[in-house]
Amino acid sequence: MRAARTSVAAAISTLATITAVAGCAQKSDAKDADAVQVTASDSACEVSRTSFPAGHVKLAVENKGSKVTEVYVYAPGDRIVTERENIGPGTRASINAEIKAGSYEIACKPGMKGHGIRQKVSATGKGKLPPRDPKLDKAVAEYRTYVQRQADETLPKVRAFADAVKKDDIEAARKAYAPSRVGWERTEPVAESFGDIDPKVDVREDGLEKGQKWTGWHRLEKSLWQTKKITAADHDLADRLVADLKDWQKRVGTADITPTGMANGAKELLDEVQTGKVTGEEERYSHTDLVDFKGNVEGAETSYKLLKPVVSKNDPGLVKQLDKEFAAVAKLLDRYREGDGFVSYDTVSQTRRKELSDAVNALAEPLSRLAAAVVAK
Template identity: 75%
Template sequence: MRALRSSTVAAIAVAATLTAVAGCAEKNDSKGGGGKGAVEVTASDTACELSKKEFPAGHVRFAVKNKGSKVTEVYIYAAGDRIVTERENIGPGTSTEITAEIKAGSYEVACKPGMKGDGIRQKVTATGKGGAAVKRDPKLDAAVAAYRKYVQEQADETLPLAQKFADAVKDGDVDAAKKAYAVSRIGWERTEPVAESFGDIDPKVDIREDGLKKGQKWTGWHKLEKSLWETKKISGDDEKLADKLIEDLKDWKKRVGTAEINPTTMANGAKELLDEVYTGKVTGEEERYSHTDLVDFKANVEGAQKAYELLKPVAKKNDPALVKELDRQFTAIGELLDEYREGDGFVSYDTVSKADQKKLSDGVSALAEPISKLAAAVVTAK
């Protein structure tokens, strides 16, 4: 979900708290200097400066420093705005490090002050012949294969659930559509970074109204969510949008098998899923009409945990202390979420107090900080 944040007072208050939490996590995310060989990215409110614009293909470290006054995010784009990796919620005055597996070719590094828009971009080149010359533990090849299978399964399982939702919309059955809505989104939320990597699918199916670009028509789940919970009626346009949602999800299902997946995209994707939680779910921004945020929250955590568990054998060999901490934090966030269960799902998020929202945000931050180190752990042989 890529959208501008709401300007409501309540959302700003929660976002301010989360920015502070995220900033603390990012300070611990690197040692600040970047280290020998890192591409240093200096972001500000008006610039995105790089220490080098050409570097060898392979495992590349980007040492990011935000010297601006706004929370920023950094993206690495391949041709066609395909997302290679990203890092959100880099607070003012904080640093972070991103490790990515980059093949030879041309890319763009984008800094996005305020976490919006196309960003301030710099062209870079990864040099070398053919693909990235990366020596990989065979266990990591197995992890990538297993994760690719998992992502495809999530797409395959989403389609019938989304079809049930779309059919209820087309039948004009508001209650049935509401019941089917959150469940239809679980597979997407578990694997969202892979879907977002294509660049064009996410804006069609999962964008918020305030994230629309000029001239862009609002389509997807959240447009229908607004009709169901705010206007409480289904229009002829909504029925057409239900068909469009299925069409776009079928495109996702067809293309997901071609996604660029490697150990670092898996690890960074796990971090991105946690970023999704504390920028959208904990603030209540994601499901602002249905208040089903905790369903998404759980799915994001499950997706992050799946990637982690597949990478765990290699990470444990390289950084056993990190694995111990991640095991502890995944258990903790699971137990915390269980406190808000209701029947087969979760309580409506608008019933969760600000104090409990803060508790959830702290739990996410405690997990996000160590998960940000997973990519480095799986590419650093010991």
């Protein structure tokens, strides 16, 4: 979930992880002559050109501000085309994306919050992307099937969770809570690309926009673990959660999925781990963060494995590194298994959390190069 950033940034600073994440960005080559240069500061978002050919587009981002920033490309309706988070002060990052002809907005978000400082841009052409490797078409088709399956398998689990809430069965609802979120966590970038679903189902209290009503999983999480009381309003919230996720289930098949989008989404999932799960911000009441952590990593690895046949040819060294780092994160997570799930995250010490953070950073750096390897010729 991407909305709550102020407290997350503070927590990351406490863990001393933001420097490591920013270090990943510094390694990117942001000086390509063909790239659209994006210069971000605390008060501006400047682009080198507002019109560029549709197709494979590279954004070369430089953060000249004093705050960690993120950069988004939005289609009409705030549908997310691509994004990059955790671009530290004084660092650079490259974003590779496939962009169809049309009108867009590039947004820089100092402090990783808010509507962002936006620039209108357009991609010109007939709207068709260049022919791609058939292996990439296969990867997209298989990933689309995967995403739909995750949504289909999530709904019964969400209904079980909602039914327990409506029966005022706190223990049953607590037990059903984390499993109901796994499919969402595995495919969150696709869900977020629609723009309007994530704020309804996965927003945290400190991520609410002015006037926004708090709904979704985390509102119910607070009732179950902090207030320890289920109210009639919670019954309504449970029904709304099911309805909103049914909407997600129906719409996920229409998502605009591209090979670079899959690669960027894998990196976004690692950012989710770093800014929400490692810090303990995501599941602050239930402390089920490691379940979400595992789901994010599984989703990222699925995207990578589907793209691997092409990346193996374009950048075999990157494949070797990613295989190693995914295995290292999986091995580390296994230490915290308990029964069918994981230990409560509030039992994990700061030293152990830093160890998890370091492992995620070691994976995030090569994963940030995956999209470039996908489009390499």
